[in-house]
Amino acid sequence: MQTVVLAAGRGTRMRPLTDRQLKPMLPVAGRPLVAHTVEAAADAGASRVVLVVQPDDGSVSEFFGDEYAGVTLDYAVQTEQRGTADAVRAAAPHLDDAPFVVLNGDALYDHASLATLYDRAPAVGAFRVPDPSQYGVLLTDEAGERVTGVVEKPADPPSNLVNAGAYALPAAAKSWLDVDESERGELEFTDVLARACETSDVRPVAFERWLDVGRPWELLEANEWQLGELDGRVDGAVHADAELSGDVVVADGATVRSGVVIEGPAYVDSGATVGPNAYIRGSTYVGPEANVGHAVEVKNSVLMAGAHAGHLAYVGDSVLGRETNLGAGTKVANLRHDGADVQTLVKGDVVSTGRRKFGVVLGDGAKTGINTSLNAGVKLPTDGATRPGEVVLFDPDSEKGREA
Ligand code: TTP
Known part of the structure; x- marks a missing residue:
């Protein structure tokens, strides 16, 4: 039809x-x-x-x-x-x-x-x-x-x-x-x-x-669903001592370096590099030309084309837009101490994501300074930036974000 x-x-x-x-x-x-x-x-x-x-x-x-x-x-x-x-x-x-x-x-x-x-x-x-x-x-x-x-x-x-x-x-x-x-x-x-x-x-x-x-967390859910249906395949270059388990796709032109552990389902797209010594787990998509560097842990996240997490970072349950860059030591919170579902702002309103675990959303081109801490549910705007050592508890420029 x-x-x-x-x-x-x-x-x-x-x-x-x-x-x-x-x-x-x-x-x-x-x-x-x-x-x-x-x-x-x-x-x-x-x-x-x-x-x-x-x-x-x-x-x-x-x-x-x-x-x-x-x-x-x-x-x-x-x-x-x-x-x-x-x-x-x-x-x-x-x-x-x-x-x-x-x-x-x-x-x-x-x-x-x-x-x-x-x-x-x-x-x-x-x-x-x-x-x-x-x-x-x-x-x-x-x-x-x-x-x-x-x-x-x-x-x-x-x-x-x-x-x-x-x-x-x-x-x-x-x-x-x-x-x-x-x-x-x-x-x-x-x-x-x-x-x-x-x-x-x-x-x-x-x-x-x-x-x-x-809404952004539904993009994570969409990736969880579709990554869960993948059959693993390695078309790119994977170092002999990298450990891949579960269904992992390493696309043609992608590189997985030494010391990397990837627990599928996961997808490392063409031109992306992972490692050395990085840890990727749980429904993660690493987009074209993206980079997950030394001592970076990425869990259940979407890194779009050209996103970089080069050194010593933790990214959990998050969506990083295209050409974003995390300064060394950037950490993402993805769980509230009270165990309640993470809330975030959608069109200015505080909304529950319905998820106990949800990290952050970075618009295309956003950058964090070294040792930035990002609270669960925070969104950084397109081309936004944080200063070194900054702790971002609420969406920048939004009083209402405080309620989340
Ligand atoms: P919606 O999800 O209702 O609208 P949206 O995609 O613009 O998103 P938002 O509400 O966040 O602004 O749209 C349902 C589907 O219809 C979606 O696939 C987009 C499509 N759509 C059009 O093609 N033209 C339109 O004018 C609208 C409103 C939606």
């Missing part, structure tokens, strides 16, 4: 990581987040994919070209980020007069569940979460076999089945895309779904696994 993948969002909740990179292009286990969406679609039965992209961005088309994972790709430009219905409207001229699937390009889907969605059209992907109040919650008939609507962020959720941003709709839905602005000022695809529910029996397809990647 022809499939629209939405990749033109602003990614404001993912800041500062999205200041210079598009959210769909953030790395997940060695390729962009949206590549996982396209692969899932291809596996599930997409005949052709229309990617909706931002006007001045070539990064998506540069990565994919006109064929990927065995499917042909087309690009539709959404000129202004007015909402998901508007994004699909941009794709409409590229669609044949036939049923189509719409997928958010910033989520991970399990392939088998997605295949069920394709088979059962008209249908909407659903996922059970413990606290649905922050999601669009699906309303169904009593038997749970037909979707009757969606309520956004309900105070009193009618069920714990949330909208997974995956829709298989009839051809007629192409003419329902002129929706009114919602309360939050967007043109929402859920209004198109509501119309589909009025005119046909839209089935909920419960996904076994699904992850919406909207």
